[in-house]
Amino acid sequence: MVPPPDAPATAPLLSAADVRRLAAELDLRPTKQWGQNFVIDPNTIRRIVAAADLAPDEHVLEIGPGLGSLSLGLLDAASAVTAVEIDPVTAARLPATAAEFRPERAADLAVLHADAMTLTAEGLDSVRPAGAASGPTALVANLPYNVAVPVLLHALAVLPGLRHGLVMVQEEVADRLAAGPGSRVYGVPSAKAAWYADVRKAGVIGTQVFWPAPRIHSGLVAFTRREPPTQAVDRREVFAVVDAAFAQRRKTLRAALATWAGSPALAEEALVAAGVDPKARGEALDIAAFARIAEHRPEAAS
Structure with missing residues (x-):
C-alpha cells in the first residue's frame, strides 16, 4: 500500500449545510429501515478518525457510509477506503462526493452497493480501491443501529484480515459489547465479540451531531483482533x-x-x-x- 499524502490541516469535511445540500439534491429522507443518522459535525468526524488510530498505509472498511461524512476523514488518514452501502441512492452518489471534496484521493475510495450481512472477502476484492494492495485491515464505521451487532460479528467472521477497528453504535450496545463477565450487561454480544478480539468502550457521542438526532447517545467501541481461545472446536x-x-x-x-x-x-x-x-x-x-x-x-x- 502507498501511504496517503498528508491532508491539509484545513481539509474540508462535510458540514451540516453540506449534508443537507446533498440530501436535498438526492431527495433523500433518512430512514429507520436502514438506520440512517448522518454525522453533521466535522469535529466529531475528526475525533472518530483520531480514536481509530489508523496507520497511513492501511486499507479501511467502512460500513454504512451514508453521504460520506466519515469517508472523507478516513481518506485523510489511510491509503484506501472501501465503503459498503445498502442504500442505492447514497452508494451511487458517494464517488462524486469524494471527487468534489478530495479530488486527488477519489480513486482511493471504492464503493460496494451491498447488504453488509452478505459481505464476503471476494465481494470486497471485486471493487478494491487504487490505494489498496490487499483486503481491509481496519473497520471504522458509524454502524446502522438496528443491525450493529450482527454486522460487526459477521465482518469479524468473514474478514480475518481485520486487525483492529472502531465502530459507533447505540451507547447501550457499546456497553454490552465491551462488558466483561460479572457485569449486569454482559451477554451474548459480549461473549461472541470476545471470541475475535479484545473490546473496549472508547467514548460517548452526543445526539446533536447527527441528522436526524437520535433519542439516545452513541458509544464508540474499539477492538483489537487476537487469536480465539481454542482451535480444538469450531x-x-x-x-x-x-x-x-x-x-x-x-x-x-x-x-x-x-x-x-x-x-x-x-x-x-x-x-x-x-x-x-x-x-x-x-x-x-x-x-x-x-x-x-x-x-x-x-x-x-x-
Whole structure:
C-alpha cells in the first residue's frame, strides 16, 4: 500500500449545510429501515478518525457510509477506503462526493452497493480501491443501529484480515459489547465479540451531531483482533454454548445447557470436565470457559 499524502490541516469535511445540500439534491429522507443518522459535525468526524488510530498505509472498511461524512476523514488518514452501502441512492452518489471534496484521493475510495450481512472477502476484492494492495485491515464505521451487532460479528467472521477497528453504535450496545463477565450487561454480544478480539468502550457521542438526532447517545467501541481461545472446536460450536447459556440466563448452567448436552446430568458432566461450576450462570463465564465447555460436549449430543 502507498501511504496517503498528508491532508491539509484545513481539509474540508462535510458540514451540516453540506449534508443537507446533498440530501436535498438526492431527495433523500433518512430512514429507520436502514438506520440512517448522518454525522453533521466535522469535529466529531475528526475525533472518530483520531480514536481509530489508523496507520497511513492501511486499507479501511467502512460500513454504512451514508453521504460520506466519515469517508472523507478516513481518506485523510489511510491509503484506501472501501465503503459498503445498502442504500442505492447514497452508494451511487458517494464517488462524486469524494471527487468534489478530495479530488486527488477519489480513486482511493471504492464503493460496494451491498447488504453488509452478505459481505464476503471476494465481494470486497471485486471493487478494491487504487490505494489498496490487499483486503481491509481496519473497520471504522458509524454502524446502522438496528443491525450493529450482527454486522460487526459477521465482518469479524468473514474478514480475518481485520486487525483492529472502531465502530459507533447505540451507547447501550457499546456497553454490552465491551462488558466483561460479572457485569449486569454482559451477554451474548459480549461473549461472541470476545471470541475475535479484545473490546473496549472508547467514548460517548452526543445526539446533536447527527441528522436526524437520535433519542439516545452513541458509544464508540474499539477492538483489537487476537487469536480465539481454542482451535480444538469450531466457533459455531462455542457460540451454540453461549446462546444456550444466555437463553435462560437466570438458570444455572446445569439447567440451561441441558438441551444442548442431552440432559441435565450430561450438562453437569461436561461442565465439571471443563472446570466450570455447574451451579454457575452464564454471566460469570468468559469466552475461554465457554470454549472449554464446547470441547467437552457429550458425544451423544454432537
